[in-house]
Amino acid sequence: xxxxxxxxxxxLLTIFIVLNYGLVLQGIMPKIxxxxxxxxxxxxxxxxxxxxxxxxxRSQVTHGIMFFLGPVFRxxxxxxxxxFMPVIFGSPIFGNFSFAGDLTIVLYFQFxxxxxxxxxxxxxxxxxxxxxxxxxxxxxTALELPLTLGVIAIAMQYQTLSISEIVAEQQGGVMSWTxxxxxxxxxxxxxxxxxxxxxAPFDVVLAPxxxxxxxxxxxxxxxxxxxxxxxxxxxxxxxxxxxxxxxGGATSWVELIIKTFVIYMWSVFVGVVFPRFRVDHSVRWFLxxxxxxxxxxxxxx
Amino acid sequence: MEKRxxxxxxxxxxxxxxxxxxxxxxxxxxxxxxxxxVEKFLNWARSESLWVLxxxxxxxxxxxxPLMTPRFDAYRYxxxxxxxxxQSSVFIISGYLSVxxxxxxxxxxxxxxxxxxxxxxxxxTINGGMYWDSYNTINRLDHYLPVDVYVAGCMPRPExxxxxxxxxxxxxxEGKGEGANLYAENFDWYKANQKKIIKDWDxxxxxx
Numbered sequence: 001x002x003x004x005x006x007x008x009x010x011x012l013l014t015i016f017i018v019l020n021y022g023l024v025l026q027g028i029m030p031k032i033x034x035x036x037x038x039x040x041x042x043x044x045x046x047x048x049x050x051x052x053x054x055x056x057x058r059s060q061v062t063h064g065i066m067f068f069l070g071p072v073f074r075x076x077x078x079x080x081x082x083x084f085m086p087v088i089f090g091s092p093i094f095g096n097f098s099f100a101g102d103l104t105i106v107l108y109f110q111f112x113x114x115x116x117x118x119x120x121x122x123x124x125x126x127x128x129x130x131x132x133x134x135x136x137x138x139x140x141t142a143l144e145l146p147l148t149l150g151v152i153a154i155a156m157q158y159q160t161l162s163i164s165e166i167v168a169e170q171q172g173g174v175m176s177w178t179x180x181x182x183x184x185x186x187x188x189x190x191x192x193x194x195x196x197x198x199x200a201p202f203d204v205v206l207a208p209x210x211x212x213x214x215x216x217x218x219x220x221x222x223x224x225x226x227x228x229x230x231x232x233x234x235x236x237x238x239x240x241x242x243x244x245x246x247x248g249g250a251t252s253w254v255e256l257i258i259k260t261f262v263i264y265m266w267s268v269f270v271g272v273v274f275p276r277f278r279v280d281h282s283v284r285w286f287l288x289x290x291x292x293x294x295x296x297x298x299x300x301x
Numbered sequence: 302m303e304k305r306x307x308x309x310x311x312x313x314x315x316x317x318x319x320x321x322x323x324x325x326x327x328x329x330x331x332x333x334x335x336x337x338x339v340e341k342f343l344n345w346a347r348s349e350s351l352w353v354l355x356x357x358x359x360x361x362x363x364x365x366x367p368l369m370t371p372r373f374d375a376y377r378y379x380x381x382x383x384x385x386x387x388q389s390s391v392f393i394i395s396g397y398l399s400v401x402x403x404x405x406x407x408x409x410x411x412x413x414x415x416x417x418x419x420x421x422x423x424x425x426t427i428n429g430g431m432y433w434d435s436y437n438t439i440n441r442l443d444h445y446l447p448v449d450v451y452v453a454g455c456m457p458r459p460e461x462x463x464x465x466x467x468x469x470x471x472x473x474x475e476g477k478g479e480g481a482n483l484y485a486e487n488f489d490w491y492k493a494n495q496k497k498i499i500k501d502w503d504x505x506x507x508x509x
Contacts, residue, residue: 053350
């Protein structure tokens with residue numbers, strides 16, 4: 001791939017759009033949940049203010065180099081996941097750094113941020129961070145199993161490891177989406193997707209009512225600001241990944257926003273309906289139905 | 302909190318000084334505000350995103366809970382509850398403060414990051430209230446922590462609390478929410494006051 005300055009500018013543009021979309025989503029979702037609960041809810045632009053405020057804190061405490069790098073790794077995980085996918089199918093501007101084997105690197109970036117965060121939170125020395133990290137890692141490890149099985153099933157189905165080609169194969173109407181052509185892989189992926197969104201029933205890692213806020217317990221000021229940026233980018237990147245793999249990708253931003261919003265609502269609905277799992281529950285759950293669905297998806301290809 | 306010798310699993314023995322190894326005892330710093338026009342914007346952001354530390358002291362803790370419910374819903378004013386002092390900016394002292402709790406309150410306050418604001422509820426924090434002659438509670442919170450806003454009452458209702466938050470926002474926007482700097486400037490005075498009350502002072506003078 002030849003180096004070009006345009007490519008970098010396009011990548012920055014993608015990050016900018018996705019960041020804003022993610023922040024607005026972050027504001028709208030609690031608002032919807034609040035309206036369901038009979039409250040007025042936060043302002044839709046509250047996430048923006050929170051980020052400005054966290055960066056505006058005058059003092060910050062660091063516990064060492066890994067502590068410093070934790071949020072950086074986390075943000076790298078989010079941006080990496082985003083930039084190695086074709087965000088808009090067929091667009092030379094928003095195709096970004098998609099290449100022939102991007103499906104594997106995308107799988108890797110799913111886990112990258114969590115590991116970086118584990119190292120960073122570990123150095124803070126706070127017991128709540130350590131417990132949060134061990135919970136988070138065991139949950140992510142369990143949900144990776146159906147995720148990987150589903151992705152392998154899709155790769156076998158289309159005989160490719162390129163997300164662009166997978167999206168290209170799905171063009172031509174709803175009937176050619178993976179959702180229809182490979183329902184078992186879709187089911188496995190969508191169930192593991194629930195776990196990776198950090199919403200109930202799988203939010204024991206970050207929930208403030210559990211051990212206080214989990215891994216980022218010691219993170220404050222600018223560190224927390226960077227984590228919040230990632231919390232806006234990472235879910236949207238994941239939504240785009242699932243949209244590309246299962247629902248035919250998007251050829252315009254409008255289509256992307258509609259599709260990702262609907263996919264996000266799936267995790268919100270489940271989160272509103274079901275109570276929180278403990279980690280041993282969620283690990284067992286991921287190794288149950290989603291895992292079996294993943295195996296069936298591979299066997300049926 | 303004395304020095305002690307610890308033997309590691311490998312059989313090595315080394316000395317641990319809890320006061321030095323577990324705490325940082327650097328004095329707090331005064332942070333000057335930046336350019337006025339920028340500071341004005343930052344102060345607006347600070348005032349519209351108040352993260353409250355969920356630290357329940359006294360009976361007022363029960364009055365802050367209804368703020369999260371549909372009836373009062375403080376979230377719409379940008380007020381959220383955080384479970385860790387590192388991330389929160391508003392410390393609510395919700396009522397009488399016993400000597401034992403004061404120690405935890407001081408530690409928690411010092412772990413919060415500048416700028417930080419203190420809101421004191423009820424008459425107990427103003428002059429001791431109904432506990433003014435108790436052997437075990439402090440009378441004036443202002444002597445131990447720089448208080449930004451008092452909400453009077455015994456106990457103040459959630460409506461009064463919302464009014465208090467409004468007042469706090471106004472103060473922050475006017476650039477008067479400099480409690481953390483005040484604490485750093487008059488550090489020795491605050492420490493002397495705290496040590497007068499807390500007899501078993503077994504921590505460094507400043508521990509963040």
